[in-house]
Amino acid sequence: MHRHWRPSSLARTWSTLGARIGRPQQASEPAAASPLHATTLKISFRPVVVIQTHRAMSTDTPAPELQEPHILRKSVIASANWVSLKKIEWVDPRGVTRSWETAERTTRSGDCDAVAILALLKGGPKPTETVLTLQYRPPVDKLCVELPAGLIDKGETAEKAAVRELKEETGYHGNVVRTTGIQVNDPGLTNANMKLCILDVDRSLPENMHPVATPEDGEFIDRRLVPVRELLAKLEAFQQEGLAVDARLMHLAIGMNLSGFLTDTVDGSS
Template sequence: MGKIKEIHAKTANPHVNLYELKAINKNGRDFRYYVASRAKSKETLKLNTHKNPPDGVVIFSVVRGNTDRVVLIRQYRYALDDYIYEFPAGLVDEGEDYHTAAVRELKEETGLKLEPITSAGDFERPFFTTIGMTDESCATVYGYAQGEASGRYLEPNEEIEVVLADRTEVLRILKEENVAIMCAYQLMHFLHDEEPFGFLG
């Protein structure tokens, strides 16, 4: 098993930072590894705390009264210089419950009101996103969305279009568009599951 010898913060940004690890691999050789993290200090990195509070939430919601339509966003992302389909999502504020964060984020990104399903248990717990480069984890919140879609709560640097997609449109999106992987896997289930939340048991 590898071993971490030293950790050095390379940046000091508000939402994401780069850390350099000086480590020894399983063969006893020194090497450097880089981790992007939401942690604001090396002491709060998950490799130090060995705790996994969710950094963010991903919201899988269907339209109240029409569960054949799933709530997606089509968002411009600077990392791609292009648009990508995603579930609404966002960061959990310090001291904020992730259900509360999900309600807030859905409102901010889509104008819709979320009614969370709170009995999902282990399916809601935080899972890691892209562990090869980051210790970020997100909890998934499931529920029903209602109201009128709106962009009035968007920040100036957010370019988001709300998409209430039926299964025909979901299939087209999966075949033709850029899609975030956390969204893509859930949409594959949505295509074939008669009851969108049936797997929650």
């Protein structure tokens, strides 16, 4: 029997983003109490007991060798304008052939489908804010709270798509300061993927003082500005009102809170 501990390592990934929104960098400064209400998460550490068992095995029966799982073939079950339903035949690590049903976008022109935008609005006396979008999503039959996002056009970079989509959906002009790699959205259901772009938006610029969105036909988008330090609390309030919150946005807010940088003052003037 072995006893292991699992310390959290979430905080190490947020130093860059913390710097973008004006987090104080003094290493010796003690952490302030979280400004969030009861939504602030407390982490406790519990020992995890791992019991190792040994199964007697005949010397005449060697352990089966595992192999790399791989796809044999894909076949189209049904296809529409935006989505295709396919059947995947694949081989598992033990060599057993299995089947899987998956939904795939028909619009992918490169290695990445879409981009999401985390816009950081700075300048003036206000604290750093981010902009969220609210729009009705028929698959869940609810108004959904999301980051601005959109598909990447053919021949377009993720950065160009991010600037374009932010302007179309919110009216704000921003500059890309960081782009992530490709992440998958829901790998048990679809191969859809996306990148996240972080943009700085200067509120003092004339084009950002009275932004006007230019959504595409059929898009009905409501824009909401939320102080970054209040993001988690605001998302939970939206849920209490009956709105759906995009899981990726909620995970981002929880991760930011766990990292600890939201416990510091968000200056917004930097």
